[in-house]
Amino acid sequence: MEHLGSEELSAAVQVNKVAEKIRCSIAECYLLNVDMTDSETVSKIEYHTSCSVGFVMFSGSSVSAEELLKYADLAMYHSKKMGRNHISSFEPTMQKALMERTQLEADLRQSIVNGGEFELHYQAQVDCNGKVLGAEALIRWNHPIRGRVNPADFIPLAEETGMIVGVGTWVLQKGCETLVLWAKDSHTKHLKLAVNVSSRQLSQDNFVNQVIEILELTGANPTRLKLEITESMVVDNVQETIAKMHTLKKLGISFSMDDFGTGYSSLSYLQKLPLDQLKIDQSFVRNLSFDGHDSAIVKTIINLGENLSLNIIAEGVETDMQRDYLSKFGCLIFQGYLFSRPLPEDEFMAMVFSKTTRQD
Numbered sequence: 001m002e003h004l005g006s007e008e009l010s011a012a013v014q015v016n017k018v019a020e021k022i023r024c025s026i027a028e029c030y031l032l033n034v035d036m037t038d039s040e041t042v043s044k045i046e047y048h049t050s051c052s053v054g055f056v057m058f059s060g061s062s063v064s065a066e067e068l069l070k071y072a073d074l075a076m077y078h079s080k081k082m083g084r085n086h087i088s089s090f091e092p093t094m095q096k097a098l099m100e101r102t103q104l105e106a107d108l109r110q111s112i113v114n115g116g117e118f119e120l121h122y123q124a125q126v127d128c129n130g131k132v133l134g135a136e137a138l139i140r141w142n143h144p145i146r147g148r149v150n151p152a153d154f155i156p157l158a159e160e161t162g163m164i165v166g167v168g169t170w171v172l173q174k175g176c177e178t179l180v181l182w183a184k185d186s187h188t189k190h191l192k193l194a195v196n197v198s199s200r201q202l203s204q205d206n207f208v209n210q211v212i213e214i215l216e217l218t219g220a221n222p223t224r225l226k227l228e229i230t231e232s233m234v235v236d237n238v239q240e241t242i243a244k245m246h247t248l249k250k251l252g253i254s255f256s257m258d259d260f261g262t263g264y265s266s267l268s269y270l271q272k273l274p275l276d277q278l279k280i281d282q283s284f285v286r287n288l289s290f291d292g293h294d295s296a297i298v299k300t301i302i303n304l305g306e307n308l309s310l311n312i313i314a315e316g317v318e319t320d321m322q323r324d325y326l327s328k329f330g331c332l333i334f335q336g337y338l339f340s341r342p343l344p345e346d347e348f349m350a351m352v353f354s355k356t357t358r359q360d
């Protein structure tokens with residue numbers, strides 16, 4: 001658009017008006033002719049569509065057309081992110097966020113090639129007497145310049161870009177090596193290890209073969225391995241997921257449904273999935289002591305688990321009060337800071353040794 005004047009604000013108002021006009025015109029309903037396959041008739045159906053608009057303001061020619069289109073594109077993606085059917089103006093922060101993300105992606109790619117920057121930490125899963133039954137493996141990324149990057153800051157990116165497949169393979173391999181190490185010691189040989197599996201990983205055609213290969217390569221006992229999946233990953237490909245789970249279960253591997261209650265849970269899927277455990281999400285545990293709604297949700301999940309013959313574990317248990325509520329409702333396995341933080345391998349082993357020695 002040209003001749004918008006020299007006042008930035010009034011120019012932006014004019015651009016917004018035009019963009020809004022375009023958005024509204026496109027949002028009007030269309031009538032489309034549809035050929036019915038089984039007859040000669042042509043039907044008309046109503047069709048609605050929406051559009052996401054992005055624009056960038058500029059004056060002079062110091063920025064190339066290519067750059068400007070890139071900025072407008074970023075603004076358009078922002079509109080999509082807002083739930084589509086929006087209009088956004090380019091802001092420099094969008095460029096900054098993109099650059100940070102691109103750098104993080106490049107660093108992560110490099111780390112996968114280099115190796116040696118990932119580490120597994122182990123967080124205890126305990127029974128109501130505090131006895132350690134096993135642990136959840138949680139990845140840590142120690143970047144030479146960034147320092148420790150938390151999984152919440154790189155796992156979603158790894159999932160979006162597909163890099164999670166490489167990361168997940170590393171986690172599974174390292175986890176299985178740990179199981180072999182545990183098997184050698186009387187204090188740790190009974191422990192189970194829960195490994196998080198992302199949806200992208202599970203949907204790989206060769207996922208089952210890869211797990212089998214890693215088990216064979218490391219010599220880990222499959223009955224000590226538990227895979228944590230989430231509700232969202234099941235919904236996309238139910239039949240395929242069920243088939244993969246059955247194959248792995250035949251080997252002795254068990255399955256836990258992570259973050260249970262936060263995703264799209266269909267009770268009919270839940271019944272069909274060969275699960276062993278439901279993991280109550282920490283968001284419900286957090287307010288357990290005083291929030292009536294969360295207590296009701298937790299009780300419902302526990303009843304559901306009992307009816308489906310699944311065992312129940314609660315994550316994010318931080319206080320005695322939360323533990324007491326949970327056990328009163330019938331949840332007898334816990335994970336959380338109250339018992340132990342996620343620990344490096346040697347510290348985790350030392351913690352188990354000291355606990356079992358004390359109990360002996």
Ligand code: C2E
Pocket residue numbers: 123137138139150151152155164168171196197198228258259282315316317318335336337338342
């Ligand atoms: P998650 O699987 O639900 O793991 C539980 C998260 O809660 C962990 O965060 C853990 O450190 C934290 N946590 C444990 N106890 C408490 C507690 O008492 N209070 C609070 N506030 N938090 C607690 P972390 O390690 O930052 O991991 C975050 C998420 O990243 C994990 O959630 C999981 O979805 C993902 N993740 C971690 N490691 C892996 C991995 O190896 N593969 C994949 N695909 N995802 C992973």
Ligand code: MG
Pocket residue numbers: 136196228258
């Ligand atoms: Mg988990």
Ligand code: MG
Pocket residue numbers: 258259279281282315
């Ligand atoms: Mg969880």
